[in-house]
Amino acid sequence: xxxxxxxxxxxxxxxxxxxxxxxxxxxxxxxxxxxxxxxxxxxxxxxxxxxxxxxxxxxxxxxxxxxxxxxxxxxxxxxxxxxxxxxxxxxxxxxxxxxxxxxxxxxxxxxxxxxxxxxxxxxxxxxxxxxxxxxxxxxxxxxxxxxxxxxxxxxxxxxxxxxxxxxxxxxxxxxxxxxxxxxxxxxxxxxxxxxxxxxxxxxxxxxxxxxxxxxxxxxxxxxxxxxxxxxxxxxxxxxxxxxxxxxxxxxxxxxxxxxxxxxxxxxxxxxxxxxxxxxxxxxxxxxxxxxxxxxxxxxxxxxxxx
Amino acid sequence: xxxxxxxxxxxxxxxxxxxxxxxxxxxxxxxxxxxxxxxxxxxxxxxxxxxxxxxxxxxxxxxxxxxxxxxxxxxxxxxxxxxxxxxxxxxxxxxxxxxxxxxxxxxxxxxxxxxxxxxxxxxxxxxxxxxxxxxxxxxxxxxxxxxxxxxxxxxxxxxxxxxxxxxxxxxxxxxxxxxxxxxxxxxxxxxxxxxxxxxxxxxxxxxxxxxxxxxxxxxxxxxxxxxxxxxxxxxxxxxxxxxxxxxxxxxxxxxxxxxxxxxxxxxxxxxxxxxxxxxxxxxxxxxxxxxxxx
Numbered sequence: 001x002x003x004x005x006x007x008x009x010x011x012x013x014x015x016x017x018x019x020x021x022x023x024x025x026x027x028x029x030x031x032x033x034x035x036x037x038x039x040x041x042x043x044x045x046x047x048x049x050x051x052x053x054x055x056x057x058x059x060x061x062x063x064x065x066x067x068x069x070x071x072x073x074x075x076x077x078x079x080x081x082x083x084x085x086x087x088x089x090x091x092x093x094x095x096x097x098x099x100x101x102x103x104x105x106x107x108x109x110x111x112x113x114x115x116x117x118x119x120x121x122x123x124x125x126x127x128x129x130x131x132x133x134x135x136x137x138x139x140x141x142x143x144x145x146x147x148x149x150x151x152x153x154x155x156x157x158x159x160x161x162x163x164x165x166x167x168x169x170x171x172x173x174x175x176x177x178x179x180x181x182x183x184x185x186x187x188x189x190x191x192x193x194x195x196x197x198x199x200x201x202x203x204x205x206x207x208x209x210x211x212x213x214x215x216x217x218x219x220x221x222x223x224x225x226x227x228x229x230x231x232x233x234x235x236x237x238x239x240x241x242x243x244x245x246x247x248x249x250x251x252x253x254x255x256x257x258x259x260x261x262x263x264x265x266x267x268x269x270x271x272x273x274x275x276x277x278x279x280x281x282x283x284x285x286x287x288x289x290x291x292x293x294x295x296x297x298x299x300x301x302x303x304x305x306x
Numbered sequence: 307x308x309x310x311x312x313x314x315x316x317x318x319x320x321x322x323x324x325x326x327x328x329x330x331x332x333x334x335x336x337x338x339x340x341x342x343x344x345x346x347x348x349x350x351x352x353x354x355x356x357x358x359x360x361x362x363x364x365x366x367x368x369x370x371x372x373x374x375x376x377x378x379x380x381x382x383x384x385x386x387x388x389x390x391x392x393x394x395x396x397x398x399x400x401x402x403x404x405x406x407x408x409x410x411x412x413x414x415x416x417x418x419x420x421x422x423x424x425x426x427x428x429x430x431x432x433x434x435x436x437x438x439x440x441x442x443x444x445x446x447x448x449x450x451x452x453x454x455x456x457x458x459x460x461x462x463x464x465x466x467x468x469x470x471x472x473x474x475x476x477x478x479x480x481x482x483x484x485x486x487x488x489x490x491x492x493x494x495x496x497x498x499x500x501x502x503x504x505x506x507x508x509x510x511x512x513x514x515x516x517x518x519x520x521x522x523x524x525x526x527x528x529x530x531x532x533x534x535x536x537x538x539x540x541x542x543x544x545x546x547x548x549x550x551x552x553x554x555x556x557x558x559x560x561x562x563x564x565x566x567x568x569x570x571x572x573x574x575x576x577x578x579x580x581x582x583x584x585x586x587x588x589x590x591x592x593x594x595x596x597x598x599x600x
Contacts, residue, residue, distance in 0.1 A: 011437070018438040026454060140580040142530045144537055145572040148553065148560065156563050163561060243443030247534050251557075261446060265453050265540055277442070277450040284441045 004296055012289040019281045023274060024067050028060065076278065077271035081263070086275035089260065094242075097256035100249070101241040103172055104180035105234060111184040113230065116191025120226075121218060123196065131188060138185020143244075147178035147251040164253035175252040179245055183237050190233055194226040201225075232291060239287045243280040330588045336581035344397040351390035352376070355547040358385030364559060367566050380566045383558055388570055391547035395571065398548040399578060402462055403529045407521045409467030410528075414474025415517050419505050421475065422482025433479070436472045444469050448531060452540035462541055466528050474520055481513045515593050523586035526579040533575050549575050 034047060042050075051057060058066075070077075076086035119131035154174060155163035162171050198204060199222055207221045208214075246258030253259065257276060264272030343350060358381065365381040366372050367388075379388040421432035439447075451465045485491060486509070494504050535541030536550025544551055549571040556567030 011434070014434055015438045015441060018434060019442065022438065022442075023450070026451065136580065136583060140526065140583055141576055142533060142579070144534060144553070145575060148557070148568045148572065151560060152563075152565055152568060156561060156565075240443065243446050246445060246449065247537065250538060261449060262538055265449055265538065268453075270453065273450055273453045277446050280446050281438075281442045284443065285438075288441065 001296065005293055008289055008292045008296075012285050015285045016282060019285065020068060020071060020278065021064070023278055023281075024064055027274070028063070071278070076275040079264075079269055079272050081267040081269045081272075086271050089272065090257065090275060090279060093255060093257050093260050096254065097242045097245060097249075097258065099172065100175055100179060100245060100254060100256055101238055103176035104183065104241055104245075105238050106180075107176050108180035108184035108187050108237075109230075109234060111180070112187030113191050113227075116188040116230075117195055117218070117223065117226075119188070119192045120195030120199065128192075131192065135185045135189050138182055138188075141181065142247070143178050143182055144247040144251050146181050147174065147248055150174045150178060151251070171252075171254075175248050175254050178251070179241060179248045183241065186237070187230060187234065191226065191230050194229050195222060198222045198226045232295075236284075236287060236291060239283050243284070330584060333581040333584035333588070336577055337585060340396050340400060340578055340581070343393055344400045347393045347397050351387075351393045352378075353387035353390040355386065355390040355394040356545050358382070358387070360385050364564055366564075379570055380564075382552070382555055382567055386547075388552075388566060391552055392549070392570060392574055394547040395549045395552060395574065396578075398459070398542055398546060399529055399532065399575075402459060402466075402532050402542070402548075403525055403582075405463045406466035406470070406528045406532070407524050409463055410470040410524065411474055411517050411521050413467060414471035415478050415510075415513065417471065418475040418478025419482055419509055419513065422479040423486055423501065423505050423509060429479075432475065436475050439469070439472045440476075442469075445531060445534060448535060449538065449540055452535060457540050457543045459542055459546070462532060462535060465535075466531060469531075470524060470528065473524065474517060477516055477520055478513050481516055482509055485509055485512055519586065519590045519593055522582060522589050526582040526586065529575065529579055529582065 034051060074087055076090075078084065079086055079089055082089055115127075115131050115134065119128040122128050150161075151163045151174065154161040161174055163174075165171055204217060204222055207217045212220070242257055244258075245254075245256060246261050248254070249256045249258035250262045257280075260272060261276045263269065264276065362374075362377065362381050363383060363385045365374060365377050365385075367380045368375050368378045377387050377389070379392065381387055382391070417432050417436075421429045448465050448469050451468065452461065455461045455465070491504060491508055494508050499507070532541055532548070533550035533553070536548045537554045539554065541550055542548035544555075552571040553568060553575075556564070556571065559567045
């Protein structure tokens with residue numbers, strides 16, 4: 001067990017190092033890093049200061065040391081546009097992103113799980129086909145398109161919901177739906193296949209043999225077990241949502257991390273772009289590690305395998 | 307999918323996979339139409355997609371009051387013809403989509419074969435790199451790269467290739483691991499073939515099916531990513547008529563109800579992605595039973 005966790009943690013650490021190395025190398029090898037790391041129209045002294053700070057005239061490996069050193073101190077540089085540390089900026093936007101992600105997740109589960117169960121119970125029938133169509137549309141309609149079409153319908157024609165900004169619950173409805181839409185389809189597909197697998201198992205046969213009603217079998221025995229993979233995926237997707245929300249947040253002018261990334265790109269505010277990608281990648285690596293560890297604790301088969 | 311009634315009538319040669327009448331109707335029709343439109347865009351488009359006239363801005367489609375037949379799908383904020391832009395946009399989407407999938411496929415398949423066949427530390431390095439890149443949020447990573455190299459069609463292709471090669475590498479490596487234990491590979495070793503010859507002549511032809519299936523499934527994702535990047539202003543640079551750029555331009559007119567600027571390009575993106583997804587699903591089941599659970 002300890003051995004397994006140590007190895008997983010080692011891999012994750014390696015991933016984090018590779019992640020920083022990737023970001024670092026891309027900035028330096030694809031062009032002039034000075035142009036990216038200094039403000040457009042910066043003075044000679046500013047440019048010299050940045051070059052001195054990152055040692056841009058030094059060999060690459062020394063530069064990487066400096067880069068990692070500031071990363072480990074939590075220093076992601078200062079935003080050109082806001083003139084504040086990128087980390088502070090990130091943390092100030094994080095709550096908004098979390099609110100959006102949690103609501104989108106709630107919506108995607110509320111839609112995905114029941115429809116997945118329905119499709120699995122009525123496999124091959126009408127509801128199953130309707131579910132397949134829904135899953136296909138979910139994967140084929142990009143979230144920004146769903147968002148724009150909703151604005152057109154609910155804000156412009158019906159005038160029910162505000163088209164942008166944040167504030168009350170009404171501001172949250174459309175972005176949460178647009179963001180959760182794709183994930184609802186993914187959760188539905190997984191619930192369906194997971195339910196089908198559980199329904200074919202021995203203990204479901206036993207539950208039926210002992211005379212339990214079909215509803216009882218589904219609700220008490222199948223549902224709970226089928227939910228395990230879905231909940232795992234949902235946990236990972238919550239982090240993914242924060243990171244893929246950039247388009248939805250841009251469409252609805254929702255002040256989250258994604259919007260920050262978009263602003264970073266449009267204002268040519270490079271430290272912000274770099275910071276968002278680095279933190280996003282690091283979050284995913286850490287969450288994957290946590291999932292692996294939790295799985296190992298729950299399921300002994302995993303930690304014993306080579 | 308049309309079911310063959312008599313199993314005995316099915317020839318066992320691989321050609322049976324490509325009988326035209328077996329192709330799924332809806333996705334094939336859509337894809338063929340889009341390809342046709344993209345190829346003959348110069349002849350089909352009634353106007354220049356990049357030149358507008360400011361006297362005819364925001365014209366609605368012809369069936370609405372104020373619409374004219376010369377601009378059947380209306381005009382945008384610069385008075386450019388929406389239909390012509392959609393037609394040329396098909397070309398942008400397809401060219402970027404196909405080349406990006408090819409670039410990603412070439413990198414990923416090569417890495418997967420090398421990693422799987424050579425094993426050892428090469429395998430470790432490639433797989434760690436793959437894990438790391440898979441951990442990066444794809445869209446944010448693409449935006450990051452676009453912010454460094456600047457927007458252009460060529461750069462988008464390279465960026466999408468750089469972001470999405472890892473999925474091929476994973477799948478191909480898995481296949482190679484089982485292939486390299488097979489008789490024909492061992493015989494090739496005994497016959498004295500070099501590692502490179504084996505990888506190129508014996509392994510590659512056997513993984514190409516999976517790579518093609520994956521490429522079709524990736525096409526939809528790549529097209530959506532390109533549209534998203536263009537929508538955010540880091541994809542195809544603006545005067546070019548990409549669907550994502552059109553959606554981004556159309557946002558200006560959205561709140562005053564110029565719906566056609568959003569709905570038309572949006573509908574095109576949806577159709578193309580839907581068709582690629584359906585085609586990918588069909589190919590997956592048809593060509594590669596092993597990938598059915600993907």
